Amino acid sequence: MNQPSDFIIVAAVLISIGIYGIVVKRNALRLIISIELIANAVNLVIVAFSRMLPNSQGQVFVLFSIAISAAEVAVGLGIMIIAYRFYKDIDVTEYKNLKN
Amino acid sequence: MVATFLPLIFSPVVYFLGKHKGINIATWFSFGILALSTIFLIIPSLGLGSGGQYQEIYSGGQLGHFGLKLDGLSVPFAITIYIISTAVVLYSKPYMVRKILLDHDHDQTKSIVASKKDVVEGEDGKNVGFKGGNLSTMVLSKTQKSHLDTQMGIYFALYLALSMGMVGTVLATNILEFYVFFELMIVPPFFLIAFFGYGDRKKVSFVFFLWSAVGALVLLLGLLAIGFFSGGFDFDVIKSNSSKIPVDWIPLILFSIVIGFGIKLGALFLHVWLPDTYTQAPTPISVVISSAMTGIGAYGIVRIWLELLSGNYAGYGIYLDIWGVATMVFGGAMALMQNDIKKVLAYSSISSMGYIIFGLGSESVLGISGAIMLYVSHGLGKALLFMMAGSIILQTGTRNMDKLGGLSSKMPYTAVLTMIGALTIMGVPITSGFMAEWVLFNGSLQDAIDDIDYLKIAAFAVAISTTVLTSAYILWMYKKIFFGIVPETLKNVGDSSRYVIVTMGVLAAFTLILGLYPDLFYGPIINYVENLYSNSSDIAQIKQITEAQELRISDHLIGGFGDSKTNDFSQIGTGEVDGYSLQQNRYL
Amino acid sequence: MADAMFIGLSILTIGSAIISLESRELLYGGIALAVSLLGIAGFFVILDATFVAMFQIAVYVGAVAVLVIFTVMLVRSPNTVTKRETVKRKISGIILSLAFLALFGAFIGNSAVSQFSFSDAVPAVDIKEIGRELLTYYSPVLIVLAFTLAGAIIGALALARREDIEEKNEPAK
């Protein structure tokens, strides 16, 4: 056991859960959580590859990826907070001013 | 050949002139520019004689060279375009001044709520005995004056751009350049119709623009395919490499070309935009787009299909033939149904374009030459008729034929000049119309007989019978406008202003001159078309008088009067006595 | 041993991921996310990427999850909790996620990925090598990353900054 494909399968499951989260959940924060899950699953895949090859570039890649995710989340949360100021709510289904 | 670009360069200048110096200066300035350009154009054309070509190539680039070329095909087109454009400048002045002022007053008096109301309807009610020629004596308020000046400035600016686009199209030496000009000539009319048109002008201009642009785009597809497959966009390159185009692409290319130009020509099924556009455009613009612009589709077909893809022409002709005939009949029939002068003329244009398409499909040198000549002739004739319509609108304020009648006593000059235009369209001799039509039909019949193709013969029969229909609607229109009893409302109508009469007179003179001496244009045209097909057996060639006869004539040139013993025809007669008596035996 | 550990970690990670989305209380969701991220860090350890695992814990668990939790507390209101998703949407979401799974399965099954294997013969990547890569080949990326983070900070600051002056002029939103 413990072959790369196992890790990939775990990552796939996590990605699927994340996808489920982003298309179902109404709460904006849960959407961010879902995205983070996906990002982590992706990182997992890369690290698994990195171990398999073995190659240091994958790990460096993941480091950058993590840093980027953090930066993204920071800005994202800022946006959510402003949204919360308007709606007193972070239900994304409420954000429907722009349509058609 | 800076002539081509003069109008474009000066078009903004005209705008400012119009705005700041007044309409007279703007008019004469535009006229001057166009006249100058015309002269610049005619000078090299004269140098051409009946063959050869004059070419200027300007710049190179990845997409080929951009040049301007005058040859047997472009000369008639270019000259017609410029002559009509130049003439219409003068015509525009009284017409547009009146139109703009009326619209302006209309806008002032009418609240925005009522803006949907048809402008023409508004005009119908009142009969303004307004004379364009007396403008100087009219008292205009200051706002009116400045409005007028600005509008005329815009008008002439767009107008110049339009005429430049048309000439550029026919002079281009590169299919992309061709396309650029082709598109360029639809934008100014869009604005011109939208600003100065009648009726639901916004919608009409919109429809016009969309259809024209769609046509152009479809055309572009074909042009691109030609260009890319033959490895260059220059006419010369394409011409020499046209065999490189894969065979299975040819139908697609031809299809797009024909559809593209068909829309421009207003051929049947693709004419959707045409009647309304012609009707609702301001009349000078109707004149230009009907007589000069529409026919450029024919130029395109000749240039791009017949010349550049010449190997693929024969065999498709019959489809063009049938389509042309259908368009002719349809246009003519619909023209009979109309009440509105301009609508009659619009459908008449469709019909005329049908003639041209028919000629192009004739697969014969004469047919194609005739079609090209018909462009010139239709240009002149239709310009006259549209100008007539314009002056009727100008003088009577209506264009509904039911409300007109007996005007030939009120507007004798207009009536006479219109008659010349009508004869040109009907194709009656001593007008250029006949010269165009007989050559066209002759070529077509010649081809039909050569091929012994009964379908073609039938097409020819229907086509030539359509001339009766053409005469019918033209005369019917003429009768309704100029014959009969003058209605009460039109008792005070006078003849058109001098600008109008002179302009029409010039065009009428051209059509008569061409009718009497067609060599002016036919020289280069026939030479060009013959060169195109000199080696093709599929294309019906001109049957020349046999050499013996030529010799005979030259004998007389030398021998002169009185010495003609050589032509004793009795010899011929005696030679056939035997055959003759043989035939007689049947009755004995 | 690794097997059992792998399975345990898998269950932990996936389970807490589900909890993080499905928990009634958003706060628990945040905490569950942190647990899930920790699980991922565990995977990293299994994969001999300890440095990355540490980084994961520091940045993700330490920063991101905490940030999320703070935000949860900041925006906490009755609305955020009570609204539930309709069953229809849930089912469609589940279908989509299953489709995704199937997609991955198809690709993995169709390709040779399943035959990939870790070769124990080759030693795991050395931390030093990571450092060397970072400072040589990837050095420009590092600088750019710095700009990225700066951008994020500037952006976040600009967003978070309360515009009191203007808000006075416009009392009611």
Add this chain to the structure above:
Amino acid sequence: MVGTETIGFAGLGVNAWLIWMIPFIGAALIPALKNKSERVKSYVAVGFSLLSAFFALSILPIGLAGNEIHSQIPWFSALNLNAGVLADPLGIIMSNLVAWISASIFVYSISYMHGERSLTRYWFFMLFFIGSMQLIVLSDNLLMVFFGWEGVGLASFALIGFWYTDRKKDYVGKEGHVVWGIPMWASPTHSGIKAFLFNRVGDIMMLSGMFIIFAYAGTFGFKELLADQSWAQEMTQQNLLVPAAVLLFGGAIGKSAQFPLNEWLLEAMTGPTSVSALIHAATMVKAGVFLVARIGPLFFALAVFDVSQFFEVVAWVGAITAFLLATQALVNQEIKKVLAYSTGSQIGYMMMALGIAGLSTNFVDGYTAGFFHMISHALFKASLFMAAGAILHTVGSRFMYDMGGLRKNMKKTYIFMLLASLSLAGAPLITSGFWSKDAIFASLLESSYSLSPYLFTIAVVIAVMTAFYTFRMVGLVFFGKPSKNMANMESKGQRIHEVSKMMWIPFAILAISSIAIGVVGFAFEAQIHSLFAHYLSNTFGISERGEGDGGGFLGLNPIAAISSVGAFGVGGYLGYLFYIQRKADPEKIQENVVSRAMWQFLHNRWYLNSLLYWIGVVIPLAFYRITYKYFEGIFISGINPALQYSMVFMSKVVKVTQTGNIHTYLYVFSAGIIVIAMLLLM
């Protein structure tokens, strides 16, 4: 035999050119005199016509000597076409006929048109007409003939519709007379258009014929066509020679108002009577006959190729027309229309003669007969029309029942009209009409054509009817009691009087010359015969069968002469009985069912007019209307909205998917990934 040919305007050639150019120059000058007085305009116009006539006269000797002038200038060099004049005996005689008759009618017009408005237009078109007519006569190629052909058509159109304001009194036909829903009366402008369109139909046939010939021969020139006959050979191989010839004849049918394009001529009577006299009696309608005379020998000369069918067509069309129109003339009530019917009928005779010429061994006989009849008819019919114009001028009505008893009031008119009428009716021995008709009968009898006896029978019947309606007309107009209309006029103080000298002298001259020719008819005919015999044999190589017998003159065929005299006698007597002596009341016809039906049939013009209207106007118009309403109005006009709506609908669809809900977006995004990945995998 000397034919003269020139390039350019050298020598006598210039005279031939000038014959047709002078009227055009005059026409161009007339508008410049717009503001001058009526008198100036009129005299200038007459002057030009006389000038042209003198030039025509100047080349007459050449023609009578059997010589010809052929002069060409380069014209349409791109196609190697030359413009040219060809003044051969045929052309020269015709040209003189046209020139002099028109000159006399011009003189007549000065008085007749006195006081009319738009005289500028009148003179312009009259001169234009003469120019065009001479162009037809003198040009050396079919294309230029066609120029003139259309020119006369145009002048005809303009002059028929001369009174373009369409006053009721200028109409033709009885108002309220409706057949099959088609009105049988017409306004001048309507008639003008009708005439133009009917001619146009003929013209396109002629053009087609020309084109076919051009396609093979590469030339339009008569001389060139004759010189090299290989084209005819090729055409025969394609079975195209006869169709081409028949198509050319189609032009003649249109122009000469032959069946089935005869109807326009009757309505053409809306023009001023001088116009009717010139254009619709004496000259233009003869253009068709002239064309056949021009091309007939050409085709006949191509004797190796069988073109007899062409001549059969000509003959039968002539016969049918002659019969058709003669019957209708029996019942018509308008004086001008009677004359018009008669014109068409007589032209039918000429066609018959020309046709039979080609069907008989003796081409010259029929040819001469036809041409002779054309000359005599031109003279007496012009005279009759002018006289009728004089009557209309006086009475102010076009209907014969508004006249009556005019004999006393208008003595001179009566006399000369009677002379001309006798000529029309074919009064034996002294009238030109008799001789020419007799020649036709003779040629019919001598023909070897198997159906010629039938043609002869028809011709005799027509001659009976001709005599009858001629006497009917004379009787109605000049005998009997003055009508109500005249009584009204008298009571209003309008004196019914003789017309001015300017008016009666021209028709007097023509009537007298008609009789004069009749007196020397035999000699005259012989003269023409020998002239044409020479002409045909020299130019076309058509030799006379009996030439060796000396004289070569067809002689007075006894059967022909007897039947001619008999026809005059029967027809004339009946006419005399009914209308001059008024022994029998023609109203009695109404009482008999059969005769009334016949009367109705004739009165309704054999329903031919209505039929043509239905086929040519009503049904197409209905069809066009349907097309306009449904195809153009719904289908084509519907394209734009349909496109618009479909695009808008699709746009709406796109917009509906753009819900604004981010879940949708994300769902689509994710699903998109799956779809694209699957696509890639495929």
Add this chain to the structure above:
Amino acid sequence: MVDIFSTPSLVTIVLGTVALLIPVIDALNKEKGSKNKVYSGIAFSSLVLAMVIVITRIVSGDTLPALSLSSDGVITDDVFGGFFSIAFLIVSIMVTVSSWSYMKNKSNHAAYYSLILLSSIGMILIGYSTDFVMLLVSWELMSIPTYALAAFSKKDPISNESAVKYFLFGALSTSIIILAMGIVYGITGTTNIYDSIVALSELKTELIPFGLLAVGLFVAGFGFKMGLVPFHMWLPDTYSGAPTTVGTLLAAGTKKAGFAAAIRVIVIGLIALNVQWAFVLALIAIFTMTVGNLGALTQRSVPRILAYSSVAQAGYILIGLAVAPYAAQGIEASLFHVMNHAVMKSGAFIAAAAVIVVISGYTLDKYKGLGYRMPITAIVMTISLLALAGIPPLNGFWSKLLLFGSAIDSGQLIWWGPYLAIAGILNSALSLGYYALIIRKMYLDEGENRVRQKEPKSLVAVLIFAVGFMVIFGIWHGPILDFASMASPGDLTQLVPVR
């Protein structure tokens, strides 16, 4: 390591310094009051400086020709990057200058300009990247500031909503991109694009499906930025909801960065898999054009029309990418259109911004009679729209022409090539519907009044620049076309050993 004097480094240094300095200055400056003009000026001058650097480097010939790839660095200094840099810098300059007026009454100017500059760096570096990691980080450097910028009108819920949508999509697509890159890394063992090309060309057949998964994910990840259907759904909302200048940056700038990345990664990097992706890209191109144009057809708001229109334009550009392996001029055509579209769309968006600034209206109804009220804006809008529609002789025509031409050209090798051209042509026709509608509203319909409004100078300057560009390079299209052909890698089949 990277040469410090290479173009990307120099540009990064210049812009980065200024970007970081602006907030610092702002923080140090205690004085209240708007510093908009100052910051705008600084940002503008730094962008111009960057532009000068790029151009000098290219003109002097110090850059590597065309599109260069190497395994020894994460960035390269080639003309391809230079081409995109110039396009991005033009957009940034236009946005900066127009913001001078547009942001006048808003707050937080320092951050605003700083973010624009940072985002520009990101975009520029994407064009120069030769490594997946570099590309990813640049991508984020470009994206993250724009998330903040989209939400910049903090009092406007619309702006915020657009930012939420943009952010969620962006974050998700980033993860997707990382996954794709991870897969490529997994099957090739390198993050360098050149190395991966080499490795992919020798890829085992069994691994091809996995590679294809990477392609699909890349298409989705970059396609989100490019606005390809079906990843476009955020786009109309965000472009129209964000502050219009930011919308400009997004539409004209970051969208093109997506293309830069796609060309680098998909077209060049995964060229080995061209047989599969070309057709899918072609399909997407057709759908994108159609959906974009249809969506725009019945919109009432001009920024939204422009947003949909940029979806459609993405479809046109994608044509070039799709046929790139089969037509020598595919990439060149795309680059050409990228440059043109950057200017055209900026022109149109900024004209719309001017309308918002002056008469605070963005719906079509507000545009009625604009020709009289704001003549310069209206004429620029008209010309931009005509250029977008591809009416000659404006620049948009030539690039479209080349795109369709290359599609037809590819017809010699692949059956679907011409259909792309046909679809493009039909869509161009369809697009005229709404372009002409705007023009019609501006000139032909009567507005509220005909009083001429004062148009802000900075906006007018930008607009005139845009018009100048469109008209001059429309008539004289040679230079840009040559530049594009210089930047394009030419015949791609020569680039890599094809399996």
